[in-house]
Amino acid sequence: MKAPTRSDLAVLVLAALLVGVSYAVFWHGGEAGGYALVRSGGETVARFALAGERAVEVPGRLGPSVLRIEPGRVRFVASPCRRKLCVHAGWQAAGGATVACLPNGLSLEIVGVERLYDSINF
Amino acid sequence: MTVSTSDRLIAGFAGLAIAIHVLEAALPSPLPGVKPGLANVVTLVVLLRYGWVAAAWVSGLRVLAGSLLLGSLLSPTFFLSACGAAAALLALAAGKRLPGHGLSAIGFGVLAALAHMAAQIVAAYFLFIGHPAILNLVPPLMTAAFVFGLVSGIIASTVLGILDRQPNSLRAGGS
Numbered sequence: 001m002k003a004p005t006r007s008d009l010a011v012l013v014l015a016a017l018l019v020g021v022s023y024a025v026f027w028h029g030g031e032a033g034g035y036a037l038v039r040s041g042g043e044t045v046a047r048f049a050l051a052g053e054r055a056v057e058v059p060g061r062l063g064p065s066v067l068r069i070e071p072g073r074v075r076f077v078a079s080p081c082r083r084k085l086c087v088h089a090g091w092q093a094a095g096g097a098t099v100a101c102l103p104n105g106l107s108l109e110i111v112g113v114e115r116l117y118d119s120i121n122f
Numbered sequence: 123m124t125v126s127t128s129d130r131l132i133a134g135f136a137g138l139a140i141a142i143h144v145l146e147a148a149l150p151s152p153l154p155g156v157k158p159g160l161a162n163v164v165t166l167v168v169l170l171r172y173g174w175v176a177a178a179w180v181s182g183l184r185v186l187a188g189s190l191l192l193g194s195l196l197s198p199t200f201f202l203s204a205c206g207a208a209a210a211l212l213a214l215a216a217g218k219r220l221p222g223h224g225l226s227a228i229g230f231g232v233l234a235a236l237a238h239m240a241a242q243i244v245a246a247y248f249l250f251i252g253h254p255a256i257l258n259l260v261p262p263l264m265t266a267a268f269v270f271g272l273v274s275g276i277i278a279s280t281v282l283g284i285l286d287r288q289p290n291s292l293r294a295g296g297s
Contacts, residue, residue, distance in 0.1 A: 001276060001279045001280045001283055002226055002227075002279050002282070002283060004226055004228045004229065005222075005223045005224065005225065005226050005229070006222065006223060007220055007222045007223055007224060007225050007229055008225055008226050008228045008229035010229075011217070011225060011229040011232055011233055012228070012229065012232060012272070015232045015233070015236055015268055015271075016268065018236065018264070019236075019261070019264045019265050019268050022260050022261045022264050023261040025260075026257050026258060026260045026261055027258065027261055035254070112254070112255070
């Protein structure tokens with residue numbers, strides 16, 4: 001076997017770095033990597049990773065609803081609807097958890113986390 | 123139509139690569155997509171002895187004939203394989219243009235393996251499974267590609283060393 005050249009070593013170091021960076025980019029936060037899917041009229045209109053702390057606005061039928069995102073959980077904090085059932089539903093963290101705001105035509109579902117149940121009937 | 127020496131060389135090496143490709147398909151894999159890729163040792167040896175064009179022929183013939191033998195022609199596996207091989211060849215072409223002393227089989231092996239894997243993941247994501255969960259597979263798959271690329275490179279380097287010691291081994295002109 002020939003000894004590796006200096007360029008070989010450079011390629012090896014860069015490649016190892018790239019692989020290391022891929023862990024940082026794709027495996028951030030381990031299992032807290034769930035997503036909140038927002039649907040409007042049956043269409044998925046937005047997708048938010050449940051990481052970091054921020055507030056986002058989602059346009060609905062009556063106006064924008066505001067979601068608050070924290071690592072691993074999400075909730076409605078403001079909505080133009082009358083009874084604010086979506087806001088009162090509070091924080092959601094479980095896989096499959098769903099909050100709907102019927103007046104505003106929005107629904108929020110947590111995906112990508114292990115589901116606690118297959119479905120719920122009321 | 124006449125058969126030139128380089129045609130014979132390419133056919134011979136492609137045959138070798140196809141045999142390794144088919145044998146490797148029989149190995150069980152711990153994770154979908156993880157495969158030693160030892161057929162690329164042949165591509166590396168051909169690249170460093172006979173140049174990029176010959177290596178591209180050997181690699182292309184391997185993907186085509188290998189998929190014919192395994193019955194995966196035009197199936198998703200075939201497209202992933204073809205995308206990977208094409209990306210690996212592009213990476214090898216880029217590696218040839220690197221300044222300095224140039225790469226040996228080890229550098230080429232790692233470059234090709236990473237390009238191969240990256241292209242396959244991108245192709246799988248956009249053509250077949252557009253689910254974000256597939257991105258979680260990127261780190262382990264890239265790690266496997268790095269390790270197997272390194273191993274292929276070391277094997278190819280050893281093979282090249284042995285071939286260079288043969289007094290009357292064939293060498294195509296240029297590189």
